[in-house]
Amino acid sequence: MFFVEIYINIETICVINTQGVHMPKHIASGLKYLAAVELTRDGYSQKKISKMLNIDRSTLSHYLHGRNLSLSSIEIAELIKEFTPKDFLVLTDAVIEDKEATKTIVKTCLIKKFKVNVLDTCIGCGVCVETCLIDAIVLDNLKAQIDPELCCGCLMCEDKCPTNSIKIWEE
Amino acid sequence: MATNTKETKVKDFNIERSAGEQRKLSYKDETCIGCGICEQICPVEAIELGPIGAIVRTGSDEAKICIDEEKCVLCGMCSVGCPVNALDLEIEGKPIREIETYPRLISSAEISDEDCVYCRACERICPQDAVTVARVLPDRSKLVTGEIDIDKEKCIDCGICEEMCPADAITIEELGPNEFDISVDEDKCVYCLVCKRACPEDAITAACRGCSYGEYEINPEDSEIQGKAVIDEEECVRCGWCEEVCPKDAVTVVKPFKGELEVDLEKCETCGACIDICPCEVLSFPKPSKPGEIGEKVEKNEEMCIYCGACEKVCPNEAITVKRTGINYTPTKSKSWQKRLESLKT
Numbered sequence: 001m002f003f004v005e006i007y008i009n010i011e012t013i014c015v016i017n018t019q020g021v022h023m024p025k026h027i028a029s030g031l032k033y034l035a036a037v038e039l040t041r042d043g044y045s046q047k048k049i050s051k052m053l054n055i056d057r058s059t060l061s062h063y064l065h066g067r068n069l070s071l072s073s074i075e076i077a078e079l080i081k082e083f084t085p086k087d088f089l090v091l092t093d094a095v096i097e098d099k100e101a102t103k104t105i106v107k108t109c110l111i112k113k114f115k116v117n118v119l120d121t122c123i124g125c126g127v128c129v130e131t132c133l134i135d136a137i138v139l140d141n142l143k144a145q146i147d148p149e150l151c152c153g154c155l156m157c158e159d160k161c162p163t164n165s166i167k168i169w170e171e
Numbered sequence: 172m173a174t175n176t177k178e179t180k181v182k183d184f185n186i187e188r189s190a191g192e193q194r195k196l197s198y199k200d201e202t203c204i205g206c207g208i209c210e211q212i213c214p215v216e217a218i219e220l221g222p223i224g225a226i227v228r229t230g231s232d233e234a235k236i237c238i239d240e241e242k243c244v245l246c247g248m249c250s251v252g253c254p255v256n257a258l259d260l261e262i263e264g265k266p267i268r269e270i271e272t273y274p275r276l277i278s279s280a281e282i283s284d285e286d287c288v289y290c291r292a293c294e295r296i297c298p299q300d301a302v303t304v305a306r307v308l309p310d311r312s313k314l315v316t317g318e319i320d321i322d323k324e325k326c327i328d329c330g331i332c333e334e335m336c337p338a339d340a341i342t343i344e345e346l347g348p349n350e351f352d353i354s355v356d357e358d359k360c361v362y363c364l365v366c367k368r369a370c371p372e373d374a375i376t377a378a379c380r381g382c383s384y385g386e387y388e389i390n391p392e393d394s395e396i397q398g399k400a401v402i403d404e405e406e407c408v409r410c411g412w413c414e415e416v417c418p419k420d421a422v423t424v425v426k427p428f429k430g431e432l433e434v435d436l437e438k439c440e441t442c443g444a445c446i447d448i449c450p451c452e453v454l455s456f457p458k459p460s461k462p463g464e465i466g467e468k469v470e471k472n473e474e475m476c477i478y479c480g481a482c483e484k485v486c487p488n489e490a491i492t493v494k495r496t497g498i499n500y501t502p503t504k505s506k507s508w509q510k511r512l513e514s515l516k517t
Binding site for chain 2 (some may be wrong): 120125
């Protein structure tokens with residue numbers, strides 16, 4: 001399922017950029033670059049960032065100094081960032097293949113803030129917990145608790161909830 | 172992403188979801204009483220009660236309920252609502268009835284070891300064969316005392332004593348032509364003296380020291396009956412028959428539901444489907460008072476009813492109404508669970 005989605009997205013990106021085919025790992029590098037720049041701006045050390053994004057320090061250093069990364073990869077990553085939160089998340093999750101790094105990238109690059117509300121009709125089935133790609137949901141006393149700080153607004157949980165108990169909106 | 176898998180074994184099945192957390196819902200058809208409470212409580216309409224009347228009466232291969240694994244979200248409400256634990260949701264291998272955040276129906280059946288005399292009345296009456304009473308009886312020889320002796324010189328090997336002994340305690344062994352041995356098994360002999368009275372040759376001398384028909388002192392320990400009465404939790408439906416028949420009031424049954432059972436005799440067509448499905452033997456046809464008499468309409472013994480509602484569901488003539496007025500369950504903080512459980516009231 002993911003493969004098809006990525007493929008379609010790569011196609012789209014290729015058409016827009018007309019700069020040849022970009023493999024998922026190029027897109028992943030671009031996304032990591034964007035997150036790294038943002039995290040550096042936030043004052044994180046390179047050591048910390050390399051851990052957060054699961055890349056080795058020399059690669060990270062090259063990235064931050066504008067080496068070893070084609071400009072088009074960055075452009076594509078910038079483009080992906082502007083997708084809907086769901087597309088951004090799903091695509092990032094698929095190309096990064098590392099949950100923690102995905103969480104870091106999504107949290108760093110998505111500047112939108114979301115408000116969440118779980119209605120009392122929630123039955124605590126845990127489908128949302130399983131759906132959430134960034135572990136923003138836990139069950140507490142048979143009710144879903146969504147961490148608004150972590151929530152990226154992909155709305156996949158809202159979509160999957162069998163009782164329509166999740167409401168998420170942009171702040 | 173999480174997808175459900177379904178594994179079917181004859182009529183039983185398991186539905187599983189194992190993404191981050193492992194959830195497994197198992198269904199046991201043998202335990203299911205076809206009441207349809209699961210269908211009623213399911214928040215996503217994933218459960219459908221089958222044609223239970225036909226299934227029960229024909230011994231069909233069909234399971235009593237069907238769960239759509241595409242719709243099921245493994246929330247566990249059916250497992251909590253099921254009064255007989257035919258449905259069981261496990262999270263990471265632990266049944267939710269053992270997880271405190273989940274409510275559970277309060278029901279139990281217990282036999283007090285202290286009061287039980289192992290008479291087996293409960294075992295005989297239990298409509299689900301859920302009770303087993305194991306008992307060890309005292310040695311018969313310790314409850315009677317006496318003396319017995321056979322004069323082999325006088326004995327003519329007629330075999331009358333052997334034939335008459337009510338306890339099969341006398342054995343005559345033919346060793347050859349005109350050669351025999353006669354013996355009394357003192358573990359079996361109760362010193363009733365029938366042999367002595369019947370012997371045509373007065374070859375038997377016997378005396379009951381403490382007469383076996385009278386009151387006399389025996390060691391109280393020697394007459395002790397030991398045992399254990401066990402109720403199989405999986406089979407028990409909390410009908411209360413055991414409590415009803417126990418002569419020592421040793422049984423306590425707590426039922427999950429309170430309610431009323433109404434039978435409209437005008438509508439009853441005496442098909443007997445309700446009698447076949449009732450797990451508690453609450454319903455029956457009255458016994459005819461004379462041969463050839465046509466059975467009358469269905470009768471109820473409501474005291475044993477658990478208000479599961481299976482009879483109402485199975486009746487083709489809408490002659491039965493089961494009202495559930497009270498549900499006994501442990502508290503839960505979840506409003507939706509409370510609401511769904513309360514919705515079982517009618």
